[in-house]
Amino acid sequence: MNVEQETGQKEMELNPAQTKEAMDLQSKTPKVDRENRETVGDVRVDDPRMRCTDINVHYGDKHAIKGLNLDVGKKEILSMIGPSGCGKSTFLRCLNRMNDTIDSCRVTGTIEMDGVDINGKSIDVVPLRASVGMVFQKPNPFPKSIRENILFGPRIHGLATDKDDLEEIVVNSLKKAGLWDEVKDRLDQPGTGLSGGQQQRLCIARTIAVEPEIILMDEPCSALDPISTAAIEELMLELSESYSICIVTHSMQQAARVSNRTAYFHLGDLIEVGTTDQVFNAPLHQLTEDYITGRFG
């Protein structure tokens, strides 16, 4: 692998025409062969928030994730890209054990959060999910008022009982999610009455309200229009100052815009991990290049 040559291309912008140009240049540098499914790039970071070692996930007979190793750093945005069915959402759901709710799903390997195995016997899933929040593809506010949507988490975890404290959580979460100005006059109206983009930001506010350390986002913008998407991307960048964020996305532009590191998945294998610049401008693996240049996926 010729590292000098690739860093030389680093400043290249991500627009289709130039990517094609980059591709022509890159095609001269040798890539890891398509048949090789070993992960290339640095899966480990210094001082990780989460460290996953040798993760295997089976749905019944289907082997959905095959021997995956990956770290999630502190205060970083890690994006996961790859064609549909490649296991990126499944991996995301391992991180807060959402896969527990699926009967046929079996997860092996160790996932450590701040050095503690989250699948360990002594770990209760309730506090885990409070510290690893999740935002879903489709906005899913509860059919309750905006206030009650925010307070759902704090109430079940007993974060506050005092009325003023609860109100403060509502205000702070909505402000952090950039929704306060739009809804401050109608906190008692149903959350389902908001627009799609507002609903998704409400779901993010709801997640922030329980003060997680990591926020998992599973294609959070795929049901939204470009303006709402921009608002949420901006929000992610702000949130990454205090939280780690893992995002699964089908939009490579989105991954390129928001994330620090990018992981490319292919049919249950983690193919390549690296800084977003490096993965998009100088992928080391032929499959990654095929995908980001649109030849595959």
Place this chain on the structure above:
Amino acid sequence: MQIDILFITLMLLSSAAFFIGRQRASKIVQGQIQSLHSLPSFYGFFAAIWSGLPAILLLAAWVVFEPAIITNIVIANLPEHITSLGQSHVNLVVNDIHNLTLGNLTATEPSAEIIAAADQYKSLQATSHMLLTIFSLLLVFGFGLVSVRKIHPQLRARNVVEQVIKVFLFLCACIAILSTLGIVMSVLFESIRFFKMIPIDDFLFGLTWSPQTAMREDQVGSSGAFGAIPLFTGTLLISFIAMMVAVPVGLMSAIYLSEYASTKVRGIAKPLLEVLAGIPTVVYGFFAALTVAPLLRGAGISLGLDIASESALAAGLVMGIMIIPLVSSLSDDVINAVPQAMRDGAYGLGATKSETIRKVIFPAALPGIVGGILLAVSRALGETMIVVMAAGLAANLTANPLDAVTTVTVQIVTLLTGDQEFDSAKTLAAFALGLVLFVITLLLNVIALRVVRKYREQYE
């Protein structure tokens, strides 16, 4: 030709038209089906409808009007001395004539005039059937020929056939609505007759129910009292007990089945629960009367309580058991209709299963559950067989579930079984009771359906 044979013939001819039409359509375009406006079978149906429908309509009209017309002709030809005796006598004579033509026995030995009239009736009928046969066959062949001739590639046969099907479906819908309307009207008119004898406020707000009225003018006692309050309190008491059993048990089993049970348990338990719904109510009835009631009475004696052997409690308990599957399957449906995204959202925030169910799923499903419960209440109010067997006839005005009470449906059954005269208040009271019960259950159903519909809008 006999009417039934004629009908079958018409149907056969019309099916023949189908094949002829279909064949002609494909022949016209030399097998190039794509150059036809519609598929060949539509041309077949087009021919079949055109040839069959007018003749069938004629047949139907004929069958409806023929007897009245022939009878009128026969009456007009009756000798003066019979017709002059008045309408009721003429009706008797006509009855005799009909019996004679059908070969039945008549009430009295028929006179020569009546035999002659019967013969005339028969011959008129024969002529009429012959005419009908000729006309309908003419119609079949005429319209059949015209329609087959009309077939050409641009003919919009599909549109015509679909239009006819639409009208047919509309008529079917009308039958359902009209028959409901008919039932309501008949109950309503009989009730109005009842309210002419008994003032409506005496009926609705009276406190005693004792429907025994005098059969003859000179009979003593039995003046009759038609206060429906005891019946409605009895109905409500039993329904209330039933709901007390059915709602908690049904709801919780629904929550267990939809949220906690593994696929395996669910696969066994749900059909088993639905077996309850398949047990005939009469079986529940004797279960209540012969097993539960004596059991309760025995238990009451050992506790020092006096429980009537036809107590509201026994009937209500068994009715509740009967309604469990209704509540549980309706609730199960609405709980399953709560999107998985709601559950994921709650779990994603660290909610436990019970928190998710109590704080997210149950509130989201509540309108639907309420709708289901209202449907179950209207079922309980209208339930008859269990209460007939287990609740007894004593119209006690009481709220004590250990006493015997009676219900609206039980009284309707007792008022209308056996030989009845249809002009006494006693019999007509059944219609008034039925009307009030109908109005109550109708209101409940309307409210329930509205609630359910409102709920449905929430996720779409």
